[in-house]
Amino acid sequence: MSYFVINMEQPGVEVRQLAQMNGHASFNEVFMTDAVVSRDDLVGAVGSGWQCAMTTLANERRSFDRARDVGTRKGRQGKIFTDLEEEFAVANAPYTWYPQRAGRVDLVMRRAMDTGAINDPAQRQDIARLHILAECAKWTGERAKAAAKAGKPRGPEGSLGKLAASNVARLAARVHTAISGNEALLTGDNSPMQGIIAEVLVSTPAISIAGGTDEIQKNIIAERVMGLPKEPRFDEGPFRDVRRNSGPTSAGQDREL
Numbered sequence: 001m002s003y004f005v006i007n008m009e010q011p012g013v014e015v016r017q018l019a020q021m022n023g024h025a026s027f028n029e030v031f032m033t034d035a036v037v038s039r040d041d042l043v044g045a046v047g048s049g050w051q052c053a054m055t056t057l058a059n060e061r062r063s064f065d066r067a068r069d070v071g072t073r074k075g076r077q078g079k080i081f082t083d084l085e086e087e088f089a090v091a092n093a094p095y096t097w098y099p100q101r102a103g104r105v106d107l108v109m110r111r112a113m114d115t116g117a118i119n120d121p122a123q124r125q126d127i128a129r130l131h132i133l134a135e136c137a138k139w140t141g142e143r144a145k146a147a148a149k150a151g152k153p154r155g156p157e158g159s160l161g162k163l164a165a166s167n168v169a170r171l172a173a174r175v176h177t178a179i180s181g182n183e184a185l186l187t188g189d190n191s192p193m194q195g196i197i198a199e200v201l202v203s204t205p206a207i208s209i210a211g212g213t214d215e216i217q218k219n220i221i222a223e224r225v226m227g228l229p230k231e232p233r234f235d236e237g238p239f240r241d242v243r244r245n246s247g248p249t250s251a252g253q254d255r256e257l
Ligand SMILES: Cc1cc2nc3c(=O)[nH]c(=O)nc-3n(C[C@H](O)[C@H](O)[C@H](O)COP(=O)(O)OP(=O)(O)OC[C@H]3O[C@@H](n4cnc5c(N)ncnc54)[C@H](O)[C@@H]3O)c2cc1C
Pocket: 027, 028, 206, 207, 209, 210, 211, 212, 213, 214, 215, 216, 219
């Protein structure tokens, strides 16, 4: 398996937006029909594609615990920095819902005080649990940053952080629902926080799937971090020989699981 960065501006590459249930369309499906790949497009050595893909995904997962902004470059002078800021603004435009996907823990206390939910002992417990989880996840992110700064290779923080972000988002959606009740579903000007709470509810499910599902993160943590035995696999070898429910295999025989 080899890894290529190809020219997307060519006939044969078709990018189709995927509409999400929160009304945004911030990612796509890409169809390649007779698209051309040049030898210069190869990243790394021939056959090292799996390693490149794993590195890409480890970086993608790490991005779940940090904001997409150009904070460290803001205010820097020079064309390169203004160009970069402009590029980031365009690239980040489809991601206005990302804070909602993370659960908007920052809005929980304000909502709890506005609605009086803060006086309910059971809800206070959940709010405290949520803040503890969110703070712990932040520290995992800080540990990863410190390790990267010290020049250490990427550790398990990517998968741990991704899984923690899922748990935080899921609990945040539950806490917001408990605080706002039926109003959590409303959108528009008269809704809680101009529809942001409703957007939280339809955006948080994404975080447990995008960039690798929770179950896959758990497998990675179990197998690669903790060194537990690998789960049994039924999909090894050529694709034509992968076991399926029924139907003929390459050998022309019916196989059933
Ligand atoms: C909001 C969002 C943004 C996305 N953005 C991108 C993007 O930018 N680029 C991109 O390439 N893709 C993107 N994706 C696709 C995403 O990476 C995949 O949907 C995801 O990795 C899950 O793969 P799948 O949909 O094939 O599910 P499947 O792999 O079919 O999984 C289905 C279910 O089975 C479970 N499962 C699968 N294998 C195992 C196992 N071995 N053990 C236990 N459980 C298992 C999964 O956890 C899941 O619950 C995005 C998806 C979403 C929702």
